[in-house]
Amino acid sequence: MSYLREKIPTEYDGRKIRDFLKEKLNLSTRLIRGAALDKRIKVNGAAVKMNFILKENDNIEIKVSKDESQNIKPEKINLDIVYEDEDILVLNKKPFMVVHPTKSHQSGTLANGVLYYFNETNQNCIVRLVSRLDMNTSGLIVIAKNQYAHMALSNEMQSSDSFQKRYLAIVHGNLKEREGTIDLPIYRPQVESIKRVVDDRGQRSITHYKVVDRFKDADLVECLLETGRTHQIRVHLSHLGHPIFGDSLYGQEDSEYILRQALHAYGLDFKSPRIKNTLSLRADLPEDMKKLIEVLKKK
Structure with a gap:
């Protein structure tokens, strides 16, 4: 079972529990409503309604887990x-x-x-x-x-800018600037197509990039997303004239080198939901991208 537990501070003495849950714990109205209906919100061990008046040092307990089901067939798959x-x-x-x-x-x-x-x-x-x-x-x-x-x-x-998503991409050609920011809007010109383009009609999209390693006519590039548009990195790098290896949608097939776009989400930095400590998680490059780098180094 998973619970949130809080002790009521002085400033919420005499106020409704709904106010505390929204203001102090930043819980959504939907979550509060559902938990209240299921009697998963308790004060000093007793389930309460959302107009309950709090007292200083009251103990609140919210059961955040509940019985749920999903129309997905469980399958044994090796997970990393x-x-x-x-x-x-x-x-x-x-x-x-x-x-x-x-x-x-x-x-x-x-x-x-x-x-x-x-x-x-x-x-x-x-x-x-x-x-x-x-x-x-x-x-x-x-x-x-x-x-x-x-x-x-x-x-x-x-x-918040505390949630950071970092990628590594292997691109054709050598970028003119070793690091910089791509601030160009991304637009979907046709509803029936998955392809996006840089277009003023699109949403503002920001990618920060830095060349991590340089090869003959290729770069290993780190990309930090400030926005999260569909295909953002692929669209931005292709627009600069440096499509990702293997990206047949925004560049070309490179089946002699790699069978997919050479793009890997290697880093995540964010605050854990409950304790609020910062997590910095990393994942090593997959083998196909490592092999591509070895080929490029030999050129």
């Missing part, structure tokens, strides 16, 4: 677990794996494997994705184990 606590699971996704079931990918997805893992370890959780990656992009993905963790991390990702 980078970090886990009572609120989150962070995985290093291998290339060519779909994150969540779709009409064309009903099984073999990361979510199928995660649900099996939750069942196997007696964790009553569903798969709540905090972040996503394209099928052919490898790297770190965060999964929340409860509604509270999902809400807290989603808010942090939207409204």
